[in-house]
Amino acid sequence: MHLEVVTPELRERIMPGKAQVPISKYTASFKAAVEVFGRGQVSTYILAGLGDTREAILDICEKLVAIGVYPFVVPFVPISGTPLESHPAPKPDFMHSILGPLSKLLVDSGLKAVDIKAGCGKCGACSALSSYERMLTK
Ligand code: SF4
Numbered sequence: 001m002h003l004e005v006v007t008p009e010l011r012e013r014i015m016p017g018k019a020q021v022p023i024s025k026y027t028a029s030f031k032a033a034v035e036v037f038g039r040g041q042v043s044t045y046i047l048a049g050l051g052d053t054r055e056a057i058l059d060i061c062e063k064l065v066a067i068g069v070y071p072f073v074v075p076f077v078p079i080s081g082t083p084l085e086s087h088p089a090p091k092p093d094f095m096h097s098i099l100g101p102l103s104k105l106l107v108d109s110g111l112k113a114v115d116i117k118a119g120c121g122k123c124g125a126c127s128a129l130s131s132y133e134r135m136l137t138k
Pocket residue numbers: 119120121123124125126127
């Protein structure tokens with residue numbers, strides 16, 4: 001259940017269809033999924049670089065971690081031929097400012113990519129997040 005974007009106004013602009021499902025509905029579904037699959041075995045994909053602030057992303061990540069959901073934060077990558085082909089990818093500094101504190105939160109909370117059994121959090125190819133976690137656990 002991928003949130004993609006987390007700020008309400010931005011959700012409505014970037015993904016008007018998906019924005020019809022409020023974050024509160026996602027949260028309820030996340031809680032139900034964690035009851036079935038266990039803490040740390042439910043993940044969501046959040047795309048950094050589409051307009052959400054660092055603070056907005058980290059704020060929702062804290063809430064997700066608190067209910068046992070692994071927030072897989074990924075840099076947006078523009079793809080030619082799509083409506084957002086001209087939208088820039090986020091700068092490395094912006095990603096670092098999110099993945100640094102997020103990885104610490106994940107490690108401190110016991111939600112690590114290495115323990116995930118399936119899904120994007122396990123694969124990890126679209127984000128450096130698991131590398132940040134590894135640097136903290138060496
Ligand atoms: S490559 Fe891996 S992390 Fe990226 S979307 Fe596919 S499964 Fe998810």
